[in-house]
Amino acid sequence: xxxxxxxxxxxxxxxxxxxxxxxxxxxxxxxxxxxxxxxxxxxxxxxxxxxxxxxxxxxxxxxxxxxxxxxxxxxxxxxxxxxxxxxxxxxxxxxxxxxxxxxxxxxxxx
Amino acid sequence: xxxxxxxxxxxxxxxxxxxxxxxxxxxxxxxxxxxxxxxxxxxxxxxxxxxxxxxxxxxxxxxxxxxxxxxxxxxxxxxxxxxxxxxxxxxxxxxxxxxxxxxxxxxxxxxxxxx
Numbered sequence: 621x622x623x624x625x626x627x628x629x630x631x632x633x634x635x636x637x638x639x640x641x642x643x644x645x646x647x648x649x650x651x652x653x654x655x656x657x658x659x660x661x662x663x664x665x666x667x668x669x670x671x672x673x674x675x676x677x678x679x680x681x682x683x684x685x686x687x688x689x690x691x692x693x694x695x696x697x698x699x700x701x702x703x704x705x706x707x708x709x710x711x712x713x714x715x716x717x718x719x720x721x722x723x724x725x726x727x728x729x730x
Numbered sequence: 731x732x733x734x735x736x737x738x739x740x741x742x743x744x745x746x747x748x749x750x751x752x753x754x755x756x757x758x759x760x761x762x763x764x765x766x767x768x769x770x771x772x773x774x775x776x777x778x779x780x781x782x783x784x785x786x787x788x789x790x791x792x793x794x795x796x797x798x799x800x801x802x803x804x805x806x807x808x809x810x811x812x813x814x815x816x817x818x819x820x821x822x823x824x825x826x827x828x829x830x831x832x833x834x835x836x837x838x839x840x841x842x843x844x845x
Contacts, residue, residue, distance in 0.1 A: 652831045663836030720773040
């Protein structure tokens with residue numbers, strides 16, 4: 621079983637839709653949860669960072685962590701064509717090594 | 731820009747060639763990383779340098795040889811590569827390595843094709 625599982629997509633939605641991106645994990649030692657966004661021909665950039673269970677909101681983006689279910693989500697409200705990218709979840713523990721999901725490719729159609 | 735610059739952006743090499751990838755960070759960070767990104771696979775950590783010292787070699791074949799002359803520069807020397815080594819090679823930096831909440835800043839990568 622992989623430590624982190626992420627649906628690779630691709631996911632295609634119309635502009636204005638609510639997008640839900642998800643990752644599951646098996647290692648209960650993970651404490652820090654991140655979402656990176658990667659545009660085509662670019663490196664990943666940190667989008668959201670959370671610690672512990674609960675929600676964190678930043679503009680149109682909400683990161684949700686459910687440690688009891690070992691499940692994290694990224695919600696995008698009012699999605700825009702500029703949100704078209706690959707979204708990578710990443711998790712870390714006290715050992716400091718980040719484990720990445722394989723990424724979900726999102727396309728927002730105008 | 732992220733403050734991490736990688737050159738070249740694209741590289742095509744034969745299996746007998748020797749080439750080097752270069753990374754430079756302007757963020758004042760102390761840790762630098764090499765990652766390999768293949769299609770539909772998670773990012774694979776290759777090497778970690780913290781304060782110029784290599785702290786992680788993730789069972790990478792010896793045909794990949796890293797070099798970190800100072801905290802701002804990182805190289806990946808390549809020789810006798812295989813076609814399966816074709817991938818996007820990403821450099822990243824962070825304030826320091828080994829922290830559970832480290833935030834990575836990535837370069838745009840070098841797209842490598844091995845013929």
